[in-house]
Amino acid sequence: MNVTSFCPKNISFYDIWVDHSVNHCFFDTFTSSLVAAYILLLGFAQIIIYRKYATQIDSRRLRVSFFFVIQIMLMVIMPIMAIVRLILRWKVYESHEVYGFMILYTALTIYAYTFGICLIMKERHYQLPSTPTRAHSMILLIFFTLLFVCENAALINLDSDSWWFALKNKTDRYELGFFVTRYVSTLLLFVLGISAPGIRQSDDDEAPLFEELTQQNDENASTFRNAYKKMSKLMPFLWPRKDFLLQSRVIICFVLLIAGRVINLYVPIYNKRIVDALSSPTPIFAWQLISVYVGMKFLQGGGTGSMGVLNNLRSFLWIKIQQFTTKSVQVELFRHLHSLSLRWHLGRKTGEVLRVMDRGTDSINNLLNYILFSIAPTIVDILVAVIFFMTAFNWMFGAIVLVTMVLYIAMTIAITEWRTKFQRRMNLADNATRARSVDSLLNFETVKYYGQEKYEIQCYEDAILDYQKEEFQSMFTLNLLNTAQNIVVCIGLLLGSLLCAYFVVHEDDHKRLTVGDYVLFATYIIQLYVPLNWFGTFYRQIQKNFVDMENMLELMKEDQEVIDAPSAPDLVCSRGGIDFSNVTFGYSKEKIILKNVSFNIGPGKIVALVGPSGAGKSTIMRLLFRFYDVNGGSILIDGQNIKTVTQSSLRKSIGVVPQDTVLFNQTIKYNIKYGRITADEHDVITAARSADIHEKILTFPQQYETQVGERGLRLSGGEKQRVAIARTILKAPQIVLLDEATSALDTTTERNIQSALARVCSNKTTLIIAHRLSTIIHADEILVMNDGQIVERGKHEQLLEENGLYAEMWNQQLKNLEGEKLRDEKAEEEEKKNNVPTTAAFHHHHHHH
Template structure:
């Protein structure tokens, strides 16, 4: 049996390429030598020193991350087995479909590939299940990495044989050539995927690389570290609804037209240097011709292309113009969706948030979503396509060496850019965290401006902010310094490739090897045209990476679970008359149990009812659960036990909007928007007329006070209403509740922080709003609720007393004790007022009657 086919010698190494006999034998021998010799040594070392991995696969990772890595590990296994099967199948088909004799090198290489691939499977499983007694492995061992690299390089070396007509199948002249080409594509893709997955090492990161000592966990944020492109598909899937204008056919047409302009630009980039060469060649030699048509076409293409990078060309300008509306759609969609999602989150989440940090995340995230698509589609993708076109053109029109130089240079440039940029990720992420902390510090300090003044802490706040800036600038310096390092390395790679290609081109022109001066002009102009956008590749890649980093926190916000959601099929709250409901209560708590944390219950089996048109008051010491009852009724939280009925319907079975639309709340601490008084009153019912708002202000006893302001109803109340007094803010809140005209009223200690006279005025306003409405009051001052139809006394989350004011006083229990204490305190305050003022009051010191008591 011959080792090589007839008329092919193993020693015949080069003739416009290598022979398949030589190429496949050397490739199989080198790869087998690597994996068998050094792999066997690794197996011996593992058997002697290794111990089972102490952590189970996926330890410390989320279910989604664990499934993703397990899938990739299985892909590694399947591809390796497929390659082994492929070599056996090809050998079997050699004498039939491929119509060629089986020679010695085919048997030898097939056996070597099958053995070496199975050896790699053994090493993969050993590295997954065992570990050496040293620093935990951060990836696959050197043997497997070199083996996968050699596999991929071997397939790439096949391109050296494009110009060899004998044996190789690139010309696709027969069925056998087409089958071989299909096999080659399968091998190439398989070895490429194995090479990439080998760098990622999914079988190891799930086994023991995800612990607290791993680089995959961020110490400050607690989030998984690693490439910002991890879960790329998931992130793009989240953004996809915002990137495609689903409801606008005109914008969809604009997107398609932009892609057409992008494709046309790739063709223009190829023809610009081609016509430059044609112009130069037409002017050289004795047969020089005035080719004005070449000049006009060249100028026309340059007009369409622009200044080399497409930055000033008609095509790029037109595409940019059309893309403005698409970008605005994306930005608008992301911002609105995120804003709506934040409003849909629970009160628990909002109480624990940092406003400055959330706003920073929103701004950076939406800006990143705006530029992400443009960077990928109109910067990275065209650059990669231009590189592939250039490699193919130089191989076909010049020489394979030019294509090889371009391919190696571009590949090395991209690999270096990605590697260094990924290495810089930790510095960018740390800078973002420091920036978040700086912004949160400044916003928190300014929001608490009064507290800072009360405690004379301006210098402390300034020093703390200065320290936050120092920390941010320290991280910023690291990010900027590593960026300069990246630019230097990129410039070195680009200059090296340009030098090698130029030397080869000039040599072939001078040595008369089939190239002309025009070819050198073509090469130099094309390569420089290609390097200009490539120089921006690092910037584009960093922009995309920065976008993903900036969007990480935004994705976290979008993934934040809504604690309180409408049940499937929930309908609106239907309020029927009490007679139709059979005399049922408007509000009813049935054995309600709730706690903000599992180990600290706030309410313990609370049960009570509020009949239609009646008033029930909740009293008790701080922390007894009074305000929690209000929050549960408004469904800021869901009960953990029991049920809450409104109008005979469980609040969990009706929509939140319909429930809250029927309830009016006057909170203890009124917070107003930094807008006009009119705006804040109108917030009770945004479609109300001006006359209705004025009428509501009159009922709230604030209309005359508003008219004394310089701008009247247009007076801006300031941040959180700080320009108004406590009583004025409270009456604005009452006015907008009156304007809302709800079925139920919740008063959460609405007058606890007011002086006596203001309290009396507001009580009169509350009497108007509560008249003939079902009312639930949380009271601090007992004198404000003596009119209530029922008073519930809470202590440590339980109702210990219930009844009317007189009944509870007669019992002599907790309520009577609280009443006596408040009377004593009120008498003491009264004596202090009389002592300070020598003028007796006209009413003889008698308290004014309580309108609600009337």
């Protein structure tokens, strides 16, 4: 092989621009050196980091995918192709000349691709101490981008006779074949680099990264995964099926959108015509052209088309459609949350669920706006521009616009996809901050009791700092994206403007362009770039909205645990007899709470459940309300299995006075009326009288319109209990459940409430859960529970005679009562001596005022 010099004769390495094109010697040397230098410096650094810190991944977790094989094959084919090209130049091409730059290009290509394969293999088989990733490192992503950009750079020479695009001889045809193969290969490598098929590990034993509400097993996965599925779930909310007026609004909006595309094309054309008319040898006063131009600008608005009449009209018409969507989604989600089981609600942080609801509904509106009115029109505008430049100017202008736009969009998508994980982490940190603050404020009293304000503030500050750390990464990568976009845009503008200016000055083989054509090109390109500048933002927002939507769809996907049987009838509760037969139940498979429990309560009878805490008393109540379904056995009301009737009719027949009364942050009247929404004022007052709270309410300044505060905090325990009793009296159910209804009260208040409860329960089937045995002496039957089973049953006297668990509990409580009595007597004696009010008297006074 005879190598005479580095560059061909009569061409110097330093003469970059020769015959209206870049000289081969400079181009091949520069591009191959750039890629090789990049991979040498940064790739070497990455290899060192992997040597020091990486641990090997279990080979069983590595999947071999078809695309990974293709990626490696392409990386091997490229250097082989460079060798074949060099041999052809030496043996087959007509000139048989081989220069130094060709050998250097081949050597550097072999080196760069070999190093690239090493890096891919390192990333596949080794894991750095970070979260498991499913994307290539930034170093490899930029490497693939560089390879593709270098091939695109050759397109500058499309119009040159000295390059192979001219196809003058057999050599040019070979070279063009090589170029097309290289171009397609680097494009495929770029696309495969983004999806990183070799780095996906199997999911079998992969622990979820975040055990949060928004469970994301993979924070690097594309948010557009299953985008079609996600959108199809939302389609019912998007198209107003039953409203013809709204449907016609949608159609008008799309017509306005198309009109906007047409005007975007004609505004620069009219601008060109005005410039040509004014700059011709005999200038023309083109008032008609100017009038039409200004009229179109009025319709089009600013550069982004954000102030134009068409856009404002479309936005105005879209408001109603957007409101329809928001309402449909929010109502459906709210309905779904209310249909979920008690188990789900007990395990969730309310603040977090509300946050997900808000963000989810916002995301749908934003998604529609971005996709329909920002991204789709921008892409249509680009295609129209490419076709227009190819037909009105020549194919080179179309190629410049197309390549710039494709590169811009591809790069935006690649970097934005890489940024997704930071957005997801930021969302999780945001959720945590919100949940922390809500939780702390809801437990305001507890914080005060233990004087832990400092600790709470510290925890909240830590949560904010975690959020800000994630936010910083997100913002930093955004700046990186904006810089990269700017570089691509300016290169495209520079090439196009130079080409246009060249054709204005030189006639060449092409028709000569006018000054107006230059203005047309410059204004049209700028007009295209303005929305494209927002493309990254829109794409990122769409991604963020998909992430937010994922969280909401997770909520939507939550299965309902307790479901009505298909076409289930309503419960007919005429007498109110309850039958538990062999009921077995556990909140989880490992921990069974109730074991074959059987008992029955005759219509109108009172049965009490007693036993140590954790024996399963409250669980029986929850099962009767069908908050959970039994694992075995059955519960019957008047002979009907509660599993086969509708939940709403079952709950209508049962009234409950819970142990811990929770009230809405509304008026007292609202809270009592909640028992029967349709009740009138007279019914509410009657119920309050029966509950022995009417007189008390009249002492409040706003009487029945008094706000009770969040969870009823402004009322005392006894007052809350009586509101709950009034609510149940108003509901007038067949069956009444009392859950330790007076356990939290002092003796005097308890006596008053006992008489109110007696009124609720008269002639009703009643199940009482009690801690104080003195409150249930009158029960028709007492069931003593221990460890999920009924261990004793009978009337009060019988059970005392049996001398079992019940008698033991009874004696224990008697001792406690005697102790209390003695204390009270002592205090009274002290008081007589010193004439100081007793604590008992004080408590009595406190509870009655």
